[in-house]
Amino acid sequence: MTHAFKVAVLGASGLVGRTMLQILEQRRFPVSELVPLASPRSAGRKVTFAGREYTVKAVSKEAFEGVDLALFSAGGGPSRQWAPVAAAAGALVVDNSSAFRMDPDVPLCVPEVNLEQARRPPKGIVANPNCSTIQLLVALAPLHREIPIRRIVVSSYQAVSGAGSRASECLVAQRRALAADEVPEPGAIGAVLEGDLLMQWTPDPVTGYQEEELKLIHESRKILGMPELMVSPTCVRVPVDTGHAEAVCVEFEAPMTPERARALLKAAPGVEVIDDLPAGVYPKPSMAAGRDPVLVGRIREDLGLAGGICLYVVADNLRKGAALNAIQIAESLLLS
Numbered sequence: 001m002t003h004a005f006k007v008a009v010l011g012a013s014g015l016v017g018r019t020m021l022q023i024l025e026q027r028r029f030p031v032s033e034l035v036p037l038a039s040p041r042s043a044g045r046k047v048t049f050a051g052r053e054y055t056v057k058a059v060s061k062e063a064f065e066g067v068d069l070a071l072f073s074a075g076g077g078p079s080r081q082w083a084p085v086a087a088a089a090g091a092l093v094v095d096n097s098s099a100f101r102m103d104p105d106v107p108l109c110v111p112e113v114n115l116e117q118a119r120r121p122p123k124g125i126v127a128n129p130n131c132s133t134i135q136l137l138v139a140l141a142p143l144h145r146e147i148p149i150r151r152i153v154v155s156s157y158q159a160v161s162g163a164g165s166r167a168s169e170c171l172v173a174q175r176r177a178l179a180a181d182e183v184p185e186p187g188a189i190g191a192v193l194e195g196d197l198l199m200q201w202t203p204d205p206v207t208g209y210q211e212e213e214l215k216l217i218h219e220s221r222k223i224l225g226m227p228e229l230m231v232s233p234t235c236v237r238v239p240v241d242t243g244h245a246e247a248v249c250v251e252f253e254a255p256m257t258p259e260r261a262r263a264l265l266k267a268a269p270g271v272e273v274i275d276d277l278p279a280g281v282y283p284k285p286s287m288a289a290g291r292d293p294v295l296v297g298r299i300r301e302d303l304g305l306a307g308g309i310c311l312y313v314v315a316d317n318l319r320k321g322a323a324l325n326a327i328q329i330a331e332s333l334l335l336s
């Protein structure tokens, strides 16, 4: 009989936490006992997992007793406070927040790209990269293995669910207000997103970049083990519910052809090539939402740079961008 694991999910009432519960069930992860955790605000709420109802508890030290796997998706503060506690209790912690991503003793893992780095994590913690980094590297790693990448230029079009449940609810309220000819409230998003494009991530006064853009730079460098990799990102929030898109241009150490790139991507794990522009076929957030693969299309020569490639990368930010990637890490480390 397969060994089954006691699994805690911190942030079980949130968008990523709820997606984790769905994916654990869909993939039949062997769960002997589920411990859904959140803040005291959600304590007492019910969640359903594998046909059983569980009560969400407020996170505490005792909650991690006997836990084998702790999936964290409650933000940086709770991760900093509770991940060391869960790891000391013997759990493998897979953390979705940015708290430990740049810690040299914490592997930052996309299983299709650098799984080996995640084996035997020194602190018992493995970090899940940011959603925009995960889908970018799932698409670029197969090309990078063939010809090393020199520079990445990436513009993102990021869905509102990437900012959590309050932002998603806020966009719904903004749509409702506009439909009723009322003035929409900025609410949790901080501005009116419906009908517009926003750049609301924390600005870095030194570089002029948004925090989200710096994550793309630093996380890509750490995962690929290339501290000097040139990454030029611009991140934009769009009024889409779920599914981030990225327009990417890549420069390689030697010329890459679109034909070779397409063949490599067709054979790549976790990638689905959707690429027939004359027939109107290209990846869309609506095609990615609720699905696992990273969709890649618009694979073409970079007319602005000889030997370069441009492509368009779309994925479900809640699944591959967060919950699925975390569970794939757990499966790789605990089940194989």
Ligand SMILES: NC(=O)c1ccc[n+]([C@@H]2O[C@H](COP(=O)([O-])OP(=O)(O)OC[C@H]3O[C@@H](n4cnc5c(N)ncnc54)[C@H](OP(=O)(O)O)[C@@H]3O)[C@@H](O)[C@H]2O)c1
Residues within 6 Å of the ligand: 010, 011, 012, 013, 014, 015, 016, 017, 037, 038, 039, 040, 041, 042, 043, 059, 072, 073, 074, 075, 076, 077, 078, 096, 097, 098, 129, 130, 131, 161, 162, 163, 164, 165, 166, 317, 318, 321, 322
């Ligand atoms: N959304 C995405 O696409 C995405 C992608 C990659 C990474 N992430 C990361 O995943 C994490 C969760 O994101 P989300 O979108 O699921 O956010 P969310 O919908 O706002 O959910 C946040 C969850 O964290 C819990 N929480 C908040 N403060 C807490 C505290 N002090 N102690 C214990 N639990 C606390 C909340 O519990 P209550 O219900 O009790 O408030 C809720 O369950 C964040 O770190 C985010 O950066 C998100």
